[in-house]
Amino acid sequence: MARARAEQQQPATGTTLIVLVGLAVVFLLFMAFLNVVTTKTGNLLNETNLLFATLIFYSGAGALYLGFGVTGTESYVKFASLATWLGLLFNTAAIAHRWYEAGHAPFSSVYEMLLSFVWTLAVLTLVAEKKYGVKVIGTVTMPVAIVGVVLMQLLRTDVHPLVPALQSTWLHVHVTLAMLAYAACALSFALAMMFLIQDNMKTETFLAVTSASTLAIYASVVLTRFEKWGGLSLAAWNPEAKAEVFLAKNVRLFVTIPDLGWLMTLTLLVVASPLVFYGLSRWKNNDSFLTLANRAVFLSILLQVMALVVFLVDAYDGRYPSLDADGKFPTSLAASPFILSGLVGGVFISLLYLLLLWRRPDLERLLPNADNLDRITYKTISIAFPLLTLMIASGAYWANQTWGSYWSWDPKETWAAITWLVYALYLHMRITRGWRGRRAAYFAIAGFAVVMFTFFGVTYLLPGLHAYA
């Protein structure tokens, strides 16, 4: 049946490609509008321009991979990997430039780590494509890389000298290992998702998961940032110091953007609706609710894009009142990187779902078979796990050199250990209990969720000794 549908579908047309490239151009123009590109310093090969070139090629690659994912035209992949190679070249140059300018490996701030993370992601994409033949992986990883580069533009910091505790070779060892391990975990997550597609998991299950994830994003934004009279509070930003404004130690100054809170709440409700329809269809055993749910996803994407655009326009530049202090204070996108990446991530997840909904037979044709995906997932985890181990060990050794203790149950340490334990459980279940297939895939996904929490959640929710990054 699926095969029959696949054959009925139109063969790949150039139109899709043109539309996608057009979208990429619009996106780049938008970035240029955000004042990203600069020739002020006179030197053409400055870091900003190198990053912009990286962005152009990664966007091109992302568009082509998406085009490949949607139409299944093999020839797109060649150009996509060429674009990835070129982007990687500029990315490497940007890292080298940063390294030269700073005099130390670029691992000391969120910005510099994103730089390395995106680089690792691009390398792994090429490896997965060339070595394992998972061509469609770029459809997922390149958009992530693009989001990373955009985030970098907003988080751009001047070269900061290293505080004494960070002046150690072990810093570089530790962070390199962390980046490699996390990128391998990200890859295993993407592969596990693909496995679930190949394993004939129902499309509506993906619908429920997509809806639940976007719901979680908007719920966390609304619950933590909704202010009186429908405003949305964001951290204030000091443009001169390029830093957040602090009222006291660890107490940030927040400004309130009026009415944005209502928009976020509305989006929250619309984003939740597919989940409600899904629940109804399960409860009433009636598939017509699923049609409604899919329409609701489409509507939710429109609203999410609207929320994102309004957020970008409002938070990009402007002065807003604060509840904690008199007067108006400026804010900037750089002050709210996590809300921004959450909103972009929400749109991205929903779009991936649409891709699955519309082109599932094509995807199934393009992806390696379920058994292979299962094995490759295990292989990436068997790379990630030793890397995680070494990352924790090098961190402990460095901590022992710096703080005089190899383990102090700091939240980041604890969560790194939890990540390690989750993957250790996965390996035990797989090796001794013979867990294969779905259960192993769920485990890989859960493991990556923990990695994400360790990387982002702990930094912003559970402060501790790792206050640098």
Added chain:
Amino acid sequence: MAVDLRALAHKTWRIVASIQTGVVLLILVVILAAVGTIVLQRPVTEPDEMQSAYSPQALRILDAVGLTDVFHSWWFLGLVLLVSLCIAAASIDRFPNSWRYFSRPYKYPDESFRRALHPQKSLAIADEESGLMAAEQALHSVGFNPERVIPRTIPKDSRADPYEGHFGIFAERHRISELAVYIVHASLLLIFFGTVVDGLWGWRGTLNLNEGQTSNLVELRDGTTRALPFAIRCDAAGQENYTDGTPKKWWSQLAVVKEGRDVQKKEIVVNDPLVYSGVRFYQSSYGPNGKVDKLTLVAVPGNGSGVKQEIGLAVNDTVALDADTTVRFAEFIPDYAVRDGQVYRKSNELGNPAVHLVVTSKGTAKDFDVWFPPMDEVADNLKAPYQFQATDLKMGHFTGLQVSHEPGQWGVWSGVVLLGVGLAFVFYVVHMRFWAVPVCDSKTGKYSLWIGGSANRNRDAFEHRFSDLVVLVEEELKAVPRTSPTERVATVVGN
């Protein structure tokens, strides 16, 4: 009764050594550790912050359960010990089997094994010897070291020479990989052991030294003081800044003093500690100690005659200004306040400093209190025989050292190294085995060479390897003349 006890012990052992128990325990550790990062922990939180975060009742419950100090609670320690016990038991339970597998490799495949094994392949051969030789050659060419093996039990229908017709070929690589998981488990136990040793006999504390000061008293985390059998002297300490003012480097020149002698000297910086007899001294901070290192003054005689003198004073130093006048640096108050004609020390932070000098004239036997800044209520600045002007105040600095004694850390580091090695073996070193046995079909009387292979992980890659080997054997078979040794001998004799 005795049997029951034994059964009970056996049952307990089965439970402890089972993978289910291990998984449940690990999940518990994960949950509790996560809780420990979400609930504020007493050791790293100020008491008033705790109180503002939780209602008194909630705080009482959290304290009673131990959730405010998860990582030092007895139940968390107990849980970690249970996990170690479980790892140890599971390893002991499974080890004999693996050891048998390791120490007595299965070299000659019997018929049922041959039937079940995957991958396997049968190639037609002229006779036993050519098949065996081809297999040997092929295995040699891919770097294996094949050996000729015989079955453990000779079949009943054996010929005159019991071994003839029953040779097989066996080759293997990386047998140690079968034991790798025990290396990993042992390394984890070693790490746990190290941390337990540190928990029982280790300690951590701080030692703040002013430049020039010697001390052997370390203030421990729990507020008590520990006297070291040797003392540490700080000869100098300092800070270097980046151009934007953020600190770049803190350094201290330390000397270990034992029985009055300097036994070791080192300049330490952050990330590079001094180690002496198992005690490590880390640079952790640097700052003003609120004390005066040197006060520079210009003194002019009050009667206008005489010359200006520049003098430098530390606290309690006395300097003669002329034959019968001396000045003493009596007191330095980092943060002062005046009330009812008295000068008070408001705090020890350097905020509003005051300097107290006492000028003594032998002739009049009278003391004059000179204050900077001049405070009308208490100061005799104008009455004193000399007028002073403070030109420079150099503050003293302290260097903050973290001191720790971790006797178990060698266990931890050797465990970590072993863990790395073990994991490398677990994931990347594959135990590969190849067998080749000539088989005679009892109906047709034709010979074929049965080739089989097995790998303990990464089986898909191994299958490629196996088919490559089969191709090699086929090539060797073509190269070897398809004549049996007896025929060859016959031809030689015939000549």
